[in-house]
Amino acid sequence: MHIGSCTVEEAQTRPEVLEELHRLGVVRRVGADVWQAVPPDLAVEMLIAAREDGHRRARAEAAPLMDAYLRNRAEHHHDTAMVEVVNGADAVRDLWQALLAGARSEVCVLDQPPYISPVEEHVELEVDTRRRHVQWRVIYDRSSVELPGRLAEIASLVASGERARVTPTLPFKLAVVDARVAVLPVAVRAVVDQVLLIRPSPLLDVLTSMFDLYWDNSIPFNPGASGVEVDTQLLALLAAGLTDESIARHLGLGPRTVQRRVRQLMDRCGAQTRFQAGVQAMRRGWL
Structure with a gap:
């Protein structure tokens, strides 16, 4: 041989x-x-190309399958109403994964705890949809931003293309996929094991408009941005409503240093509250 x-x-x-x-x-x-x-380098590239081609075909077929899935669910349940209740943690997770697999253009999210799936699993799903050029707009509630390690995850998602904003409070969790279907989770004792699946209807239109209203009134959020003329990281964290201690830990500064810089920024903006400082910063083009 x-x-x-x-x-x-x-x-x-x-x-x-x-x-x-x-x-x-x-x-x-x-x-x-x-x-x-x-040669191994060529062989590996051929294997990767073949697998990627299979993934592209599968993704192209996912959207019509998702449409058929939703139609069949309605027919099976003899339910042409605008709302369907989906029960059980596994069923909820499967539904969310199926909706994202069929996403074509944009996913809009009101983000607050608790979560349907582990955060790292959600990050992987979001990144996968972005490979298909699906855009994400996410509004984060302060309670979400304050979770341990969450700022770093949000910074990573924003760096990879997510458009993020932050607001002190959100009324509920919500996800709207391609403006054609919405998921409204129902949390009981900090566990999401039931969601309302909302099909095209006046209710879906209202929820989509409500998201856009919150989007217009929330603060652009990029916790990984580097400082320029104005410390954009500090402003973003202020707008998120984080405490001085939390900001200090994230920025690696002393609490008193953060307090002094916060006071200076609020005075510069003429703001009475932290969120007002964020709003003024956005209006002035600092964020």
């Missing part, structure tokens, strides 16, 4: 292996009965 090649006779004990490797593109026939390995 030559290095990097072999004859069919030498591989006759398992000839199906050669055929499978040939199908995958990692070996090639160089003679009537001689096979040769494809």
